[in-house]
Amino acid sequence: MSTAITRDYTPGFYEGDRPKVVTSRFEYEDSHTLERYHATNGYEGLRKCLAMTPAQMHDEVRASTVLGRGGAGFPAGVKWGFTPKDVWPRYLVVNGDESEPGTYKDRLLMERDPHQLIEGCLIACYAVGLSHCFLYVRGEMPLAHERLATALNDAYDAGYIGKNVLGTDFSVDITLHWGAGAYVVGEETALIESLEGERGMPRLKPPFFPAAIGLYGKPTIVNNVETLANLPFIANEGSAAYTAIGTETSPGTRMIAISGHVKRPGVYEIINGSTTFRDIIYGDEFCQGIRDDNELKAFVPGGGSAPWFLPDQLDIPFEGREAGSAGSMLGSGAVMVMDSTTDIPKAALTLTRFYAHESCGKCVPCREGGTWLYRILERICDGHGTTDDLDQILEVGQSICPGEMPHAASERLGLEATPFPYKMTTICFVGPSAYAPLHSALTLFPEEFEAKVAPSPKRTKIPVTAAS
Amino acid sequence: MSRLSDSNVQLAHEIIARYPKPKSALIPLLHLSQEQNGYVTQDAMRHIAELVGVTPAEVIGTATFYEMFKFEPVGTYLINICGTMSCALLGAEELMHHAEQKLGIRAGSTTDDGMFTLEHAECQAACTEAPCLQVNYRHQYRVSTQDLDAMIDDLRSGALRDEIPAHGTLTRIRQRTHPNEVGAVPVDEVTEAPVWISKHEATEAPA
Ligand SMILES: Cc1cc2nc3c(=O)[nH]c(=O)nc-3n(C[C@H](O)[C@H](O)[C@H](O)COP(=O)(O)O)c2cc1C
Numbered sequence: 186m187s188t189a190i191t192r193d194y195t196p197g198f199y200e201g202d203r204p205k206v207v208t209s210r211f212e213y214e215d216s217h218t219l220e221r222y223h224a225t226n227g228y229e230g231l232r233k234c235l236a237m238t239p240a241q242m243h244d245e246v247r248a249s250t251v252l253g254r255g256g257a258g259f260p261a262g263v264k265w266g267f268t269p270k271d272v273w274p275r276y277l278v279v280n281g282d283e284s285e286p287g288t289y290k291d292r293l294l295m296e297r298d299p300h301q302l303i304e305g306c307l308i309a310c311y312a313v314g315l316s317h318c319f320l321y322v323r324g325e326m327p328l329a330h331e332r333l334a335t336a337l338n339d340a341y342d343a344g345y346i347g348k349n350v351l352g353t354d355f356s357v358d359i360t361l362h363w364g365a366g367a368y369v370v371g372e373e374t375a376l377i378e379s380l381e382g383e384r385g386m387p388r389l390k391p392p393f394f395p396a397a398i399g400l401y402g403k404p405t406i407v408n409n410v411e412t413l414a415n416l417p418f419i420a421n422e423g424s425a426a427y428t429a430i431g432t433e434t435s436p437g438t439r440m441i442a443i444s445g446h447v448k449r450p451g452v453y454e455i456i457n458g459s460t461t462f463r464d465i466i467y468g469d470e471f472c473q474g475i476r477d478d479n480e481l482k483a484f485v486p487g488g489g490s491a492p493w494f495l496p497d498q499l500d501i502p503f504e505g506r507e508a509g510s511a512g513s514m515l516g517s518g519a520v521m522v523m524d525s526t527t528d529i530p531k532a533a534l535t536l537t538r539f540y541a542h543e544s545c546g547k548c549v550p551c552r553e554g555g556t557w558l559y560r561i562l563e564r565i566c567d568g569h570g571t572t573d574d575l576d577q578i579l580e581v582g583q584s585i586c587p588g589e590m591p592h593a594a595s596e597r598l599g600l601e602a603t604p605f606p607y608k609m610t611t612i613c614f615v616g617p618s619a620y621a622p623l624h625s626a627l628t629l630f631p632e633e634f635e636a637k638v639a640p641s642p643k644r645t646k647i648p649v650t651a652a653s
Numbered sequence: 654m655s656r657l658s659d660s661n662v663q664l665a666h667e668i669i670a671r672y673p674k675p676k677s678a679l680i681p682l683l684h685l686s687q688e689q690n691g692y693v694t695q696d697a698m699r700h701i702a703e704l705v706g707v708t709p710a711e712v713i714g715t716a717t718f719y720e721m722f723k724f725e726p727v728g729t730y731l732i733n734i735c736g737t738m739s740c741a742l743l744g745a746e747e748l749m750h751h752a753e754q755k756l757g758i759r760a761g762s763t764t765d766d767g768m769f770t771l772e773h774a775e776c777q778a779a780c781t782e783a784p785c786l787q788v789n790y791r792h793q794y795r796v797s798t799q800d801l802d803a804m805i806d807d808l809r810s811g812a813l814r815d816e817i818p819a820h821g822t823l824t825r826i827r828q829r830t831h832p833n834e835v836g837a838v839p840v841d842e843v844t845e846a847p848v849w850i851s852k853h854e855a856t857e858a859p860a
Pocket residue numbers: 252253254255256257258259261264280281282283284285368369370371372373374407408409410412413613614615
């Protein structure tokens with residue numbers, strides 16, 4: 186860094202010789218402008234979309250089987266179909282609240298190619314009959330706000346948004362909305378609460394998912410920024426061109442961020458489903474290995490909430506089901522890499538602290554349990570823990586996630602994998618996420634915790650002295 | 654007096670008009686008041702309650718949920734150092750320690766001259782560029798302790814005044830109200846499918 190602060194420069198992205206679906210304009214310095222967008226096929230997808238019927242466009246997205254990129258990986262075309270018939274109005278809420286630890290892609294997409302996202306929103310609104318779109322952008326992203334505000338102003342001027350888009354009878358508004366700092370607001374029902382001007386606490390679901398009862402009690406589609414950014418390509422090139430990339434269960438490409446102890450941390454658009462973690466961490470076109478050529482110790486495969494993987498799992502491809510049966514998940518596409526020098530309990534502490542801090546307080550196991558886990562772990566890392574504390578972690582964990590927790594297999598420990606997912610006693614995933622990384626760390630590296638704790642007082646002799 | 658200024662009231666009305674229900678404008682209006690005063694004042698919250706048509710208690714209820722809203726004055730520059738995993742793996746703790754030494758204050762507090770407030774922060778969606786921090790939410794990437802020293806000196810001397818506005822100003826470009834806007838429609842006033850949907854419904858089986 187130099188102090189000549191380069192606000193217009195959003196670093197971290199590396200191109201490669203791979204198919205590009207959402208990053209095709211990133212090579213241009215002016216990729217965020219309407220001029221560049223027009224010069225690179227911009228809003229052509231919208232024109233093709235408007236030449237189809239809404240149902241045809243929806244079918245095209247369904248056929249592309251594009252999966253949601255916000256974390257759950259649910260097919261967008263299927264979710265769109267859950268809106269109840271004959272209930273109007275319907276809304277689109279764009280989830281630009283990116284704040285899962287390790288995740289850095291939506292911000293890039295908003296800062297570097299805002300028109301692509303806007304075009305994606307317009308396509309979704311046309312196909313599903315959504316008459317008003319709200320772009321909810323995390324508050325701590327002023328550059329993304331400015332880029333999107335400029336792009337929206339330009340797109341309104343050019344007739345892409347507003348009444349009678351491009352002279353058709355499709356009319357829609359897109360409203361840029363500001364967040365104000367709360368991780369849990371990324372959860373779709375909390376996002377809706379927040380957009381209604383409330384405290385951002387998740388709603389209980391089932392029975393009512395946002396597609397049926399969402400914003401203002403009306404059918405609402407919530408989609409992630411990257412999910413929507415895929416739509417211009419699908420409208421332009423067709424679903425077959427999309428499914429030709431990637432695998433059958435994970436079509437297209439995917440944006441992933443790899444951070445931590447690698448030589449070239451960065452954001453990459455990878456071919457979905459077939460690229461392995463070994464490719465990503467060691468491949469020349471990706472991260473080029475571990476810093477200082479150290480040994481790999483462990484890695485988080487899918488954002489801070491995900492159970493950890495070991496070098497044993499390097500050959501697993503970046504594919505949802507495979508990661509699930511190996512004991513974790515791909516979440517928001519964030520890989521965090523730890524080398525042999527890493528203090529494992531301390532690394533887990535930074536995540537457990539995060540989720541404890543971000544609890545909205547609505548359910549007891551998360552509000553109290555997360556904080557307990559954080560306090561206990563902090564005590565252990567400060568050198569004041571006992572063996573009792575290790576048992577206590579598992580006990581508190583059980584109250585958040587009863588039953589078996591997913592974890593990876595380890596040859597070293599003779600452990601077999603327990604597949605994802607877990608059971609939970611909380612409304613949303615913040616509670617379990619405080620426990621999952623800690624559970625992984627404790628299960629896969631028990632010796633590092635044992636080395637930090639003293640024997641429990643119950644198991645040691647404490648002699649009576651004159652002073653006591 | 655820290656109610657919203659006349660020009661901000663006008664802006665507030667524009668923002669409120671974009672939503673089918675006025676209460677949705679609460680967070681944007683709280684940002685507006687923070688931009689005006691550097692923090693959110695009690696008077697401003699009362700004024701926002703009037704503008705939106707809710708009680709002041711409802712405004713406080715919402716405002717206090719969100720970390721970006723400050724209810725007492727903070728430094729002109731709010732420095733947030735990320736301490737979540739990716740940054741922690743690459744030296745966030747040393748960076749924070751160094752910042753505390755350099756500024757002579759503990760995280761969570763403000764320098765006597767009102768220039769700087771230092772805070773622990775969580776993941777800033779820049780994890781590949783660790784360790785990172787934000788000054789009034791403007792990102793700084795791969796920050797070394799020397800970078801931090803230079804940055805604080807530059808902030809003090811005013812060399813970065815144009816790049817980083819005082820705390821409260823989030824964005825300097827706003828979405829404009831456009832003459833061709835459809836305009837937000839109260840929720841209850843829409844009962845039928847939009848025309849681009851309904852005109853096909855007669856000819857097409859629903860998907
Ligand atoms: C605690 C929590 C935080 C979340 N944060 C985000 C987020 O920052 N961005 C996002 O797109 N989805 C986030 N999600 C997932 C959303 O609830 C939702 O599934 C997603 O936005 C749907 O979009 P998609 O189907 O396009 O993936 C989060 C979920 C949970 C439980």
